[in-house]
Amino acid sequence: MDIKPLTPRLSVAAQLLPQDVQRIAQAGFRTIICNRPDGESADQPVAADIRAAADAAGLAFVHIPAVAGALTDADTAAMRSALDSCPAPALAYCRSGARAEALARMAGAVDADAARYDIVIVGGGSAGMATAASILKRRRGIRLAIVEPSDVHYYQPGWTMVGAGVFNSSVTRRKQAGLIPKGARWIKASAVQFCPDDKQVILSDGRHISYAVLIVCPGLKLDWDAIPGLAETLGRNGVTSNYRYDLAPYTHRLAREFQGGRALFTQPVMPIKCAGAPQKAMYLSCHRWEKSGILARSNVQFHSAGAALFGVPDYIPALMEYVDRYGIHLNFGSKLVAVDGAARTAIFQQSDSEGTRQIAERFDMIHVVPPQIAPDFIRSSPLAAASGFVEVDEATLRHPRHPEIFALGDACATSNAKTAAAARKQAPVVAVNALAALDGRPPVAAYDGYGSCPLTVEAGRIVLAEFGYGGKLLPSFPRWLIDGTRPSRLSWLLKDSILPPVYWHGMLKGREWMVRPQPIGTSLQS
Template sequence: MALNNIKKLLHLSPIGQNISINARRFKSLSCKVLIVGGGSGGCSVSAKFSKILKKHELIIVEPSDIHYYQALFTLVGAGIRSLKDSLRSTASVLPKNSTWIKDSVVEFKPETNSVLLSNGDQITYDYIVISTGLILHFEEIVGLNEALTTPYVCSNYSPEYVENTYKVLQKLESGNAVFTYPDSPVKCPGAPQKICYLTEDYLRINGKRDKVNIYYNTSLPVIFGVKRYADALWKIVENRGIHVNLRTNLVKIDPDKRIAYFENLDNPDIKTQLEYNMLHVTPPMSPPNVIKKNKLLVNEAGFVDVDKNTLQHIRFPNVFSLGDCCSTPNSKTAAAIGCQSKVLYDNINCLIDGKKMSRSYNGYASCPLVTGYNSCILAEFDYDLQPLETLPFRQDQERWIFYFLKKDILPPLYWHLMLRGVWNGPGIVRKLLRLKLK
C-alpha cells in the first residue's frame, strides 16, 4: 500500500491533526518533559505524563504522520492481516493533553538540557525521554535495494515491503526459500524465523512443501536465546525439515542470478552461496545517526547508555530512554516497552518530587513465536534469559490459544490500553493467577 494511499485512508493533513503545532512558529520552546519519538515507547510514556502535566509541559517530537503496530507485520507478510490493520494516524495515538511537534531532532545537547530541531528551533527541558526506535539499513547488504524490486525478495520489517512477502509466497512453487537474520541487534528478534515457519506451513497446506527447500540462516550462535524455547524450536525445525545454519550472515545479493552470498562469522574464510526462489531478508539495524554520533549519550555500540534497571542515563540524571534505541540488554519487543514505560514514568516522577527512584525493570520481554497458521509458542523471559511465564501451563508448546492471543487479543490491547498508558505488562495478571492457584 503506497504511502499516499495510506494518508488518504487516514485523512491526514500535511502537519497531522489538531493536537499538533507548527514548530516553525517558535524559535525557542521549553517544557517539563520532552519525549523524542512517537512510537510504542513515546506514546505509552506520553499517555502517562499527560494525566499529570499540562499541555505545554509535555512536548512530543515525532516527524511521521503514521504510527505502525510493527508486531503485526509478521501476520501481514503471511497474508493473515492487512497493512491497514497495522496503522493509525499519529495524531490519533498521541494524547490530546500534549504538544506534538511534527519535526525531527538533529542534535541532542544534554549538557544544556536542550535539543535542536531540523528547522533550527530549540527545545529546552527539565527531563527528556529518548525513544526513537531503530533504523533499517537495507543499503548495508550489497544488491539488496535492487533485489527488493524483484518478485523474489521481500522483508517484513518495512511497511514499504511487507505486503510483497505474501505475493512472493503465493508465487513460490519450487526451489529454495531462504530466511536471514543479520549480524546486528534487531527489533523483535523472533520475527525472522516466524515468517520461515509460516512459509513452511503455507507450503504444506497448499501441497507444495515437498518441492521447496527451506533455509534459516542466522548470524546468532543459537536459534533462540532462551534454552527452554530454543529446545522446542529445534524440535520444530527438525520435524519440518527446515535447514538451520548458525553464525551465517548475508552480505550480498545478485538479483539477476538470484543468488544470496553469506559469510561465516566464526571463520571468515568460509563463504557460501544459495540460489533462491524466495528470499526474506532481515536488514541490519541501529539507532538513528543523530543518537549514534553523540558520544555523550551512547555506549560503544551506539545505544543510549542507561542503567538497565532504572532506565536513567548513566551520566545525565534527567535523561531517560526506553525501547529499541536504549542499551538495556533485553529482547527488543513491544511487550518489553509495556513494562519499561511504567518503570520510567514512576522513576521520573520520583525525581520530580525530590525522592529516590523506586522502580526497577527486570528485563521482561515476550515473543509470541508464530509457528504456523494456527499455532504459536509464547516465550516470556527476563534479563537472565529465564522463563517468566504468565499462564499456569507450559508456554514452550505449540498451542492455538497463543496464536489467537497474537492475532486477536494483542492488537486491541496495544491500541486501546498500552498506547493509552494503561497496560504495563502482564505482571499483575501473573500475580493474580499465582494467588488464585495457591
C-alpha cells in the same frame, strides 16, 4: 513589502497581494499564513486569491482568520498547529503584521520560555506514545512535548501476520495525529542533536527545545544499505522482508505463488527488533507449503549470523520440532553480505572451526532481515554507550551521567529483547521515574528485562516466549493455561485477536494492564 523576521522559522508582514507571492517564494519562504478574515476592507484581496498564487509558486498556504483585538484560544491553537506542521520558514500576514506577530507570540513561536517543557519525549512510536500516556494519566497539566516527524504510526508486530496473509496491512497503520495523548504537544520534527549540559534538544528545523526531563525513544535504524545490492532489489526478484510495511504484502504474495525450489531466510547479527521475527516468516511459509503439498519439493534454508536458533534455551526444543518437521536446513554463523536480485543469488560469509569463507546461494525467494543499529544522531551523541545505543541503568532506565535523562524501547542499550512487549513493560517504569526526577527524587521503579516473542510456528499455534534479563522465564499466565515452551492455540488467539486492541486501546492510552510498575526492591513480575 516589508518583512519582519521573528525567528529563523517565522516572519510577519502586512497585507500581501497575489503578485507578491512569487517574490516570497524566491526569498526562500515555504509557507504563507493569512491571519486576516476576508472582507475587513474593500481593497483587500481575498484569501483564496493568495492561496491560488501560493499553489502556483509551490508554497503551502494556511488561512487562520483572527479578529484584531479579539484573538481567541482557538486562533492560538490553530496558529500553533500550523507552525508545527507546515514547512518552514513561514511568512504570516494580516493588515499591518501586528496581529500576526501577536498570534505567533501567543502560540509560543517567539518567546524562548515557550520552548521549555517539563518533559520532552524524542520519538512517537510505541515506546514514546505509551510513556507519554502513562505520564499524563498520573499528572495532568504537565508541559509535555513529543518530538516525532512522521504522520503515520505503525503496529509493527502485525507485519508478521500481514506477511502470512492473516492481517491486511491497513490494520497496522493509523494517523499519528489521532493517537497523540490529550495534554501532550506534538512537535512534528526530527531531533538531530542532544545538548545535555544545556538540557536542550536541537531539531531538524533549527529549533532548540529545552527540558527539565528528557526521554529518548526514537527506535533503531534498519540498515538496508549495509548489504550491497539489497536496497535496489527489495520488493522484486523474489526479495522481501516483513520488517517494512510496504514489503510484508510481498512476502505473502511470494509464499502464495511459490511452487517449490529454494527459499532462504536470513537473520543478522544481534541486536535486532523482535529476534524471533526472522523465523516466524519461515515457519508460516513452510506451514502454507506443507498444506499445499509444495514443501516436499522445496529447499528451505535458515541462515543466521548467530550461533543458536534462539537466545533462550528453554524454547529451542519446541522450535527444533518444527525445524525437523519442515525439513529446514540450519546454517549458523552464516551472515548475508550481498544480494544480486537479477541473478537471484545471495552471498553469505560463513565462519566455523575451519575459518571464514564466502558462499553463493541461488534462491527463488529470500526473506531478508537487515542489520540494525542505533540512529545516526544517537550514535554520535554524548548519550551513547559503546554499542551506539543510549546508555542507561538496566533497572531504572536512567542515564548514568545525566540523571534527568531516560531511554526505553529499541534505542536503549539494555540486554533485553527489543520487542513491543518490552516497551510496554518499560513505559510505566520510565513514566514514574521521570516524574520522580522532575520532583528532584531518585527513581522509584525498576524494569526486569521482560520481553515477549510470540513465535508463530504454524498458522494457529504459537510458542509464546516470555523472558527477562539473563534468559529468566517470566510467563504472564499459569502453566496450566499457557505453557510458553510448547506450541499453543490459545497463544495464537492472543497474537491474532487480543494483542492488537491491547496495543491501540490499552498501551497507547496509558492503560497498564499487567504491566503496573513495581517499586524498587520488590518482586518485578506482574
